[in-house]
Amino acid sequence: xxPSLATPxxxxxxxxxxxxxxxxxxxxxxxxxxxYDEEEDKVCSDDAKCNACQRCVxxxxxxxxxxxxxxxxxxxxANWTPEVIKNIYKQAxxxxxxxxxxxxxxxxxxxxxxxxxxxxxxxxxxxxxxxxPMELRTFVGRKPDSLEVSKKNGNVKLETKIAPQxxxxxxxxxxxxxxxxxxxxxxxxxxxxxxxxxxxxxxxEGGLHKDLHKYGANTIVQVASGRFGVDNKYLNAAAAVEIxxxxxxxxxxxxxxxxxxxxxxxxxxxxxxxxxxxxxPAPHHDIYSIEDLRQxxxxxxxxxxxxxxxGVKIAAVHNAAAIASGIVRAGAxxxxxxxxxxxxxxxxxxxxxxVGIPIELALxxxxxxxxEEGIRNQASVLVAGGIRNSADIIKAIALGADxxxxxxxxxxxxxxxxxxxxxxxxxNWGIATQDPKLxxxxxxxxxxxxxxxxxxxxxxEMKEMLGAMGINAIESLRGNRLRLRGIGLSDxxxxxxxxxxxxxxx
Amino acid sequence: xxKIYVKEEVCxxxxxxxxxxxxxxxxxxxxxxxxxxxxxxxxxRVVVEEEGPLSFAVQCRHCDEPPCLEACMGxxxxxxxxxxxxxxxxxxxxxxxxxxxxxxxxxxxxxxxGKKIASKCDLCxxxxxxxxxxxxxxxxxxxxxx
Numbered sequence: 001x002x003p004s005l006a007t008p009x010x011x012x013x014x015x016x017x018x019x020x021x022x023x024x025x026x027x028x029x030x031x032x033x034x035x036y037d038e039e040e041d042k043v044c045s046d047d048a049k050c051n052a053c054q055r056c057v058x059x060x061x062x063x064x065x066x067x068x069x070x071x072x073x074x075x076x077x078a079n080w081t082p083e084v085i086k087n088i089y090k091q092a093x094x095x096x097x098x099x100x101x102x103x104x105x106x107x108x109x110x111x112x113x114x115x116x117x118x119x120x121x122x123x124x125x126x127x128x129x130x131x132x133p134m135e136l137r138t139f140v141g142r143k144p145d146s147l148e149v150s151k152k153n154g155n156v157k158l159e160t161k162i163a164p165q166x167x168x169x170x171x172x173x174x175x176x177x178x179x180x181x182x183x184x185x186x187x188x189x190x191x192x193x194x195x196x197x198x199x200x201x202x203x204x205e206g207g208l209h210k211d212l213h214k215y216g217a218n219t220i221v222q223v224a225s226g227r228f229g230v231d232n233k234y235l236n237a238a239a240a241v242e243i244x245x246x247x248x249x250x251x252x253x254x255x256x257x258x259x260x261x262x263x264x265x266x267x268x269x270x271x272x273x274x275x276x277x278x279x280x281p282a283p284h285h286d287i288y289s290i291e292d293l294r295q296x297x298x299x300x301x302x303x304x305x306x307x308x309x310x311g312v313k314i315a316a317v318h319n320a321a322a323i324a325s326g327i328v329r330a331g332a333x334x335x336x337x338x339x340x341x342x343x344x345x346x347x348x349x350x351x352x353x354x355v356g357i358p359i360e361l362a363l364x365x366x367x368x369x370x371x372e373e374g375i376r377n378q379a380s381v382l383v384a385g386g387i388r389n390s391a392d393i394i395k396a397i398a399l400g401a402d403x404x405x406x407x408x409x410x411x412x413x414x415x416x417x418x419x420x421x422x423x424x425x426x427x428n429w430g431i432a433t434q435d436p437k438l439x440x441x442x443x444x445x446x447x448x449x450x451x452x453x454x455x456x457x458x459x460x461e462m463k464e465m466l467g468a469m470g471i472n473a474i475e476s477l478r479g480n481r482l483r484l485r486g487i488g489l490s491d492x493x494x495x496x497x498x499x500x501x502x503x504x505x506x
Numbered sequence: 507x508x509k510i511y512v513k514e515e516v517c518x519x520x521x522x523x524x525x526x527x528x529x530x531x532x533x534x535x536x537x538x539x540x541x542x543x544x545x546x547x548x549x550x551r552v553v554v555e556e557e558g559p560l561s562f563a564v565q566c567r568h569c570d571e572p573p574c575l576e577a578c579m580g581x582x583x584x585x586x587x588x589x590x591x592x593x594x595x596x597x598x599x600x601x602x603x604x605x606x607x608x609x610x611x612x613x614x615x616x617x618x619x620g621k622k623i624a625s626k627c628d629l630c631x632x633x634x635x636x637x638x639x640x641x642x643x644x645x646x647x648x649x650x651x652x
Contacts, residue, residue: 445645
């Protein structure tokens with residue numbers, strides 16, 4: 001056999017003084033890293049198979065295991081890094097497209113970390129969120145240009161008919177992740193957590209499992225290029241419909257759920273035969289223009305009797321602002337922007353790592369463009385792709401977002417260790433897998449609690465930040481870029497973000 | 507009475523329940539000492555049954571009408587009138603293993619430490635929750651009244 005030239009990325013250290021040969025690691029690793037040698041009464045590990053998912057480390061009852069970066073190194077070279085060299089080895093050994101999962105891990109600037117928030121001092125009072133009411137409630141959908149009210153016998157009545165809205169108790173939704181990319185238990189946990197937290201999860205392109213229809217009031221269903229699982233029942237089961245044009249991790253690229261993952265349940269949910277590849281075309285073959293998009297938006301509005309918001313999701317690409325403007329003019333009630341660091345179950349590595357623009361910049365230019373054109377009120381703007389914590393959310397809202405989608409953060413809350421091997425279908429944490437033995441590992445009761453806890457914690461933190469800024473409703477921060485300052489940014493970055501540099505006053 | 511119940515739909519087959527049971531019934535109650543120093547070490551009184559993706563932990567069900575009680579000629583097995591637990595008296599056990607033969611759940615084991623007697627789940631009388639329940643990483647075991 002020709003040996004692989006790609007040396008292992010990680011190395012497993014087993015403290016023999018602590019290892020009791022209980023073989024929990026052997027039983028837990030789906031990548032078959034650990035094996036038990038009965039003759040020697042010893043557990044051995046194969047470093048080459050390890051993806052540093054930490055499952056064995058967390059479950060080892062004696063803390064005998066640790067996973068480290070493999071010290072085996074190449075001669076240092078800024079151009080020919082170990083990653084570059086190993087990728088060439090891999091492709092030279094087995095020709096093909098390198099696959100990757102989750103969001104772009106490259107060291108591109110993270111603009112959230114170059115923005116600072118304002119706070120009140122002396123002349124404008126800050127608010128203590130523990131003593132005074134704070135409003136995080138957010139409405140997603142088309143807002144009227146103006147409001148007409150009538151007065152009759154002293155009673156004020158709203159005359160303007162308000163378009164359908166989604167009511168979010170916290171401006172955070174769970175990103176589109178399909179049943180197929182993630183396990184049933186993961187979908188169930190997201191649905192249950194959405195219901196408990198007063199927000200929404202998104203089905204992705206995986207259809208809506210029959211048992212999850214009862215969470216419809218907290219579900220956004222996606223209509224993507226493959227149209228999997230889409231029928232009248234699906235559209236009307238949900239609170240909103242989202243047309244997916246693009247995904248941040250793989251702009252311009254379709255989807256491919258391999259046939260081996262299309263089990264009975266997935267086949268039923270996606271409405272495709274068992275064992276067939278679920279191929280989502282790169283474009284929607286019936287959408288080649290904004291006019292075509294308008295037709296689909298209105299077809300979906302007709303199908304849902306104009307009772308549900310219909311949105312459009314695009315990847316953040318160079319011309320995002322003009323595209324978003326077209327989407328709003330086509331009649332979308334919300335626009336979703338998925339940035340450079342958005343996640344995926346599987347994408348070509350070269351696409352994930354090199355295509356798109358950071359969400360911070362896309363959000364700034366889209367919000368700006370929609371304002372300039374006087375159509376910002378016509379659609380909510382949701383952003384996705386690499387939102388990591390409550391500060392990112394507050395900054396996104398100050399930059400102009402109505403709400404954010406979290407995908408990876410939600411998975412991490414459920415146990416994901418960002419090992420980026422979703423595409424193998426062997427997720428040791430029971431998240432990105434259809435193997436019944438692995439998907440049992442995600443206990444929906446535990447995962448729902450963890451998701452709910454995360455949102456609650458972020459809600460508290462967001463209220464603290466709002467209070468410090470003297471704001472008692474998130475609505476008052478929306479698009480308020482004066483409360484942001486850039487640090488370590490070029491003049492061009494500041495101009496695009498529409499914010500002043502730190503140190504400059506009002 | 508409070509009993510141990512299994513949620514087989516989230517049992518991950520890691521067998522940490524078996525390990526925690528061994529530690530709880532060891533002399534030292536220290537996991538590393540129990541496994542490395544205590545030879546022969548106590549047997550686990552809970553066993554994970556596994557076939558394909560299905561797995562679940564089985565330990566004494568503390569039956570309302572336990573067949574083991576009737577089969578025990580030495581009178582070593584009895585039902586605690588207060589808790590309802592099926593308890594095993596080591597000193598009275600003669601190691602005939604009739605209880606092992608009649609237990610429909612296969613929940614009684616042969617002890618390997620000390621005398622050749624039976625060994626079964628005692629619901630960890632020194633703990634608030636049995637060790638297997640406490641240590642289950644996926645909450646697949648619960649200790650509750652039903």
